[in-house]
Amino acid sequence: MRIDAHWDTALFLREYESLEYLPEAHCDWRRMRQYVDAAFLAMFVHPLQYRGEAQYTELCTIARKLTADVADAAHGITLLTEAAQLNEDKPAKLALLGAEGGGFLGAETALPRLREAFGWGLRFLGLTWNYANTLAGGCNDGGGLTKLGREVVKLCNELGILVDGAHLCAQSLNDLLSVSEAPIAVSHTACATLCPSWKVRNLLDWQLKAVAEADGVVGVCFVPAFIGGTPSLKRVAEHIAYAAELIGVEHVGIGSDFDGTVLPPDIEGLQSLPALIQELTRCGFSESEIALLEGENFRRLLKRTLP
Numbered sequence: 001m002r003i004d005a006h007w008d009t010a011l012f013l014r015e016y017e018s019l020e021y022l023p024e025a026h027c028d029w030r031r032m033r034q035y036v037d038a039a040f041l042a043m044f045v046h047p048l049q050y051r052g053e054a055q056y057t058e059l060c061t062i063a064r065k066l067t068a069d070v071a072d073a074a075h076g077i078t079l080l081t082e083a084a085q086l087n088e089d090k091p092a093k094l095a096l097l098g099a100e101g102g103g104f105l106g107a108e109t110a111l112p113r114l115r116e117a118f119g120w121g122l123r124f125l126g127l128t129w130n131y132a133n134t135l136a137g138g139c140n141d142g143g144g145l146t147k148l149g150r151e152v153v154k155l156c157n158e159l160g161i162l163v164d165g166a167h168l169c170a171q172s173l174n175d176l177l178s179v180s181e182a183p184i185a186v187s188h189t190a191c192a193t194l195c196p197s198w199k200v201r202n203l204l205d206w207q208l209k210a211v212a213e214a215d216g217v218v219g220v221c222f223v224p225a226f227i228g229g230t231p232s233l234k235r236v237a238e239h240i241a242y243a244a245e246l247i248g249v250e251h252v253g254i255g256s257d258f259d260g261t262v263l264p265p266d267i268e269g270l271q272s273l274p275a276l277i278q279e280l281t282r283c284g285f286s287e288s289e290i291a292l293l294e295g296e297n298f299r300r301l302l303k304r305t306l307p
Helices: 009-014 029-035 053-071 110-120 147-159 170-179 205-213 233-247 270-282 287-305
Strands: 003-007 038-043 077-079 093-100 122-126 162-164 185-189 217-220 252-254
Touching (some): 003 185, 009 038, 009 053, 029 093, 029 270, 038 053, 053 077, 110 147, 122 185, 147 162, 162 185, 205 233, 233 252, 270 287
Parallel strands (some): 003 038, 122 162, 185 217, 217 252
């Protein structure tokens, strides 16, 4: 099963009625049906552009459009809400809906809004996007999980919402790993040892190990600044190989950040995924190891965390 742990493609719904055909985007439903079995669809509301209640309003608008688009049977996409959906040998094409940043939850409203979002299908939650909010410190400013942030994590565990540690600062990630009773994802990141200039968003070796020790999964992204060197499919494969050697192949996956970044020159979009798989083969990964990397690890994680 092929799973990509981070797309920002849902943001095209601000301009278009559907994600079915988006030739200018990195992904769309048309390509999803051909190249992957499931994708994490992140709903992102920039915290510096939308403040206070405007964050909640904007996220709800995107969520309504996205759930309606997924519900259109013509696209052949199904909302992934329960672990049982992952047990089928040939499951439907699955869209996992989540929020990249928990600022929309607010303060006093956080827990009831989280329950509300779970009701309409939210199944993964990133606590922050780069900056501190009512839940946690971000990678750009530091801090740890707040009291409210800890309560939100516990409710995520109770409901069956996967918590995403991407964009957290080191202390927040430490706190998340200590508080969460379920394994976490770090959906789109890279290895700081291979690109130390972006260690603010990449994970240091001890952080990679900590996520793995908690049975979590790290998604390696395609962001040129994060992977460093000469950005390319080969460079992405090098980060995947480094992480797999360090923490075990069963804790690494793909979190491209499609439609949330400029891509390396030899990556056109989702249609380049088969070329990455070929690159991983050249790196020496076996067929069974590649199956883990291209999605089975995230499948296992979701089966453990979803209701």
